[in-house]
Amino acid sequence: MAVRVGVVVFPGTNCEHDVAEALERLGGQAQLVWHTTTSLDGLDALVLPGGFAHGDYLRPGAIARFSPVMAAVNEFARAGGPVVGICNGFQVLTEAHLLPGALQKNRGLTFLCQMVELEVASDRSALTAGLVPGRRLRVPVNHFEGNYTASAEVLAALESEGRVVLRYVTNPNGSAHDIAGVCNEAGNVVGLMPHPERASGELLGSSDGLLLLEPLLGRAAGWRGQSTSGPQLLVSGASNP
């Protein structure tokens, strides 16, 4: 049975179909999940795609964090389910405190829409499992607020725990430590500014994004195996989604 990935759609999200197509190209089954949904039963992974959730009003992700679906996303993540936030989705995950830090306006106040070169910094995450650290990938970015910021203590912890997942080879936006993506302690929640779904075929100039989405499907399949064999006890007190 194909891995079922929920693609969360907020008002203003605009990359959901691209993400769904990229996942299905890899043999996954994508299901769009509207932001008022409160049950994520039957899903093996979640992607929060890019766009402008709730118009990016106040700050990107600040209102989306209070969408009804986010309580279920939180529970899914805490039970060990793989959750990936891409671009605006990354901003939502930081605002929801599922990932540390914040995404600030780009250094130079320039909206960036370009192909960038990334380096795999850690294979600890749901997106990079199996990729050799140091490997370079070409994946485009498309953002105004992608300048990753966190306190010195948080940055030190991310570095020492192998939770910096991807770095820019040439920093385009001022991100601390050239960070393009980070993960949580367990590696199941990952956020990144570049768009893997826009590097999902040679016609798009790169298919390196598929190298990131493939491990996600693998982790989702593994997690489903666990979740159907008994209650989730990866985090004490977490309930089975």
Add this chain to the structure above:
Amino acid sequence: MAEFEVLVEVQLRPGIADPQGATIERALPALGFSGVSGVRAGKAFRLRVEAAGAAEAREVAEALSTRLLANPVIEQATVSVLTLGEAGPVLG
């Protein structure tokens, strides 16, 4: 209960780079304004809060500022209670 006009100012924490403020500051000399420094860009919100007193109105505004109006990772909020109850003038 009375209604209090509250001003919440949100700005980046000290030490967090503010490219918007820096860009504004660099533009000032071209307009003939010299000797202006320390420009920081931020946001302002005006709210009306129903509360028993000014202290309670401030508490409510501070709580919602921390939870929603500001992202404490990079921003800080300053709360000012502008009016003293229902008969007070609305400033500004």
